Amino acid sequence: MASPKKKLQGLVAATITPMTEHGEINFSVIGRYVDYLVEEQGVKNVFVNGTTGEGLSLSISERCRVAEEWVTEGRNKLDQIVIHVGALSLKESQELAQHAAEIGADGIAVIAPFFLKPWNKVRAEELLDGIQDKIPSFQGLKFSDTDLLDFGQCVDQNRQQQFAFLFGVDEKIFVSDQQLLSALVMGATGAVGSTYNYLGKKTKQMLEAFERKDFSSALNHQFCIQRFINFVVKLGFGVSQTKAIMTLVSGIPMGPPRLPLQKASREFTDKAEAKLKSLDFLSCTDLKDGNMDACS
Numbered sequence: 001m002a003s004p005k006k007k008l009q010g011l012v013a014a015t016i017t018p019m020t021e022h023g024e025i026n027f028s029v030i031g032r033y034v035d036y037l038v039e040e041q042g043v044k045n046v047f048v049n050g051t052t053g054e055g056l057s058l059s060i061s062e063r064c065r066v067a068e069e070w071v072t073e074g075r076n077k078l079d080q081i082v083i084h085v086g087a088l089s090l091k092e093s094q095e096l097a098q099h100a101a102e103i104g105a106d107g108i109a110v111i112a113p114f115f116l117k118p119w120n121k122v123r124a125e126e127l128l129d130g131i132q133d134k135i136p137s138f139q140g141l142k143f144s145d146t147d148l149l150d151f152g153q154c155v156d157q158n159r160q161q162q163f164a165f166l167f168g169v170d171e172k173i174f175v176s177d178q179q180l181l182s183a184l185v186m187g188a189t190g191a192v193g194s195t196y197n198y199l200g201k202k203t204k205q206m207l208e209a210f211e212r213k214d215f216s217s218a219l220n221h222q223f224c225i226q227r228f229i230n231f232v233v234k235l236g237f238g239v240s241q242t243k244a245i246m247t248l249v250s251g252i253p254m255g256p257p258r259l260p261l262q263k264a265s266r267e268f269t270d271k272a273e274a275k276l277k278s279l280d281f282l283s284c285t286d287l288k289d290g291n292m293d294a295c296s
Contacts, residue, residue: 007139007162007164007189008045008080008082008106008107008139008140008164008166008189008190009164009189009190010045010189010190010204010207011043011045011190011191011193011196011200011203011204011207012043012045012046012047012080012082012166012168012190012192012193013037013041013043013045013046013047013192013193013194013196013197013200014046014047014050014051014052014053014168014192014193014194014196014197015033015046015047015048015049015050015053015070015197016033016052016053016194016197016239016242016243016246016254017049017053017054017055018030018033018252018253018254018255019254019256019257019258020255021255023256023258023259025058025062025065025066026253027065027066027069029252029253030066030069030070030073031073032252033073033250033252034070034073034074034077034078035077037197038077038078040201040250041196041198041200041201042200042204043196043197043200043204044077044078044079044080045078045079045080045081045082046070046078046080046081046082047082047084047109047142047168047192048070048082048083048084049066049083049084049085050109050192051239052194052239052242053066053084054239054257054261055084055086056086056087056088057258057261058258060092060095060096067083067096067099067103067105068103070083071103071105079106081106081107082105082106082107082108082109083096083105083107083108083109084108084109084110084111085097085100085109085110086109086110086112086113087113088113088115088116089113093110093113096108097110107139109142111144123150123153123154124141124143124145124150124151124153124154125150125153125154125157125158128154128157128158128163129157132161138163139163140164140165140189141164141166142166142167142168142192143165143166143167143168143183143188144168148179148182148183148186151167151183151186151187151188152186152187155186155187155188156187159187164189164190165187165189165190166188166189166190166191166192167179167180167183167190167192168191168192168193180193180203180206180222181210181218181219181222184207184210191203194242195225195229195242197242197246197250198246198249198250199225199228202221202224202225203221203225206218206221206222206225209221224279224281227275228275228276228279228281231271231272231275232245232268232271232272232275235268235271236268238261239257239261240256240257240261240262240263241264241268241272243255243264244263244264244268244269244272245269245272245276248269248272248273248276249276
């Protein structure tokens with residue numbers, strides 16, 4: 001990540017890319033999306049064009065325009081806007097990074113090319129060894145694995161560097177949101193996740209309990225979040241279903257995913273709605289334009 005205004009910490013919403021029914025990006029709702037995150041969920045950091053945002057299903061020009069819209073609409077509202085610039089082509093990744101700097105993003109994040117890749121696995125603590133000599137503006141990492149031993153060693157060996165250690169496991173079907181409390185104990189300074197778009201307020205309650213050392217309350221919040229995630233994972237949970245839930249909860253039309261992903265089924269949406277209500281995740285004031293029944 002490039003050098004931001006201040007250390008990135010706390011919750012970071014992995015943003016969804018809203019689309020029309022015809023698969024074109026719906027730029028018109030991004031301003032409303034920013035306001036919703038800030039005012040309703042209390043989340044002021046975003047991670048744009050990542051897995052949840054279908055970044056690799058977008059063209060380079062589309063990724064640039066999405067980044068521009070978030071920077072424009074988020075100005076003076078969001079604390080940190082991080083643009084994901086990873087691509088299969090290093091040249092394209094460099095172009096996206098340059099563009100992010102030019103539009104005033106607070107930082108960039110990058111995943112290495114993942115089709116043609118080295119055969120050997122590099123552990124996180126090995127990657128960080130001497131990294132600021134190579135990248136002076138390096139600020140931290142998003143740890144996308146469930147190996148908490150590797151994560152803990154990474155934190156332990158780099159404590160003095162004051163890096164941001166963000167926990168987030170997109171490719172593991174949103175496991176990060178279930179393991180966040182464990183990662184905090186291991187030294188995570190924050191987390192990137194898709195559910196923070198609509199469960200940010202609930203997850204912040206867990207963070208606040210952890211900070212005041214009320215571990216019993218923090219654990220209860222983590223278990224409650226797990227109940228929902230475990231439920232939807234069994235139904236089949238991914239980017240498509242995340243878009244459906246965000247539309248349901250926020251009232252902002254996120255639209256369908258871009259092909260080859262398929263739209264979430266009505267059955268999934270109905271079951272997810274019932275589960276959210278049964279867990280009391282949403283109050284009457286959270287329900288948007290008739291998407292959910294009134295509270296009893």
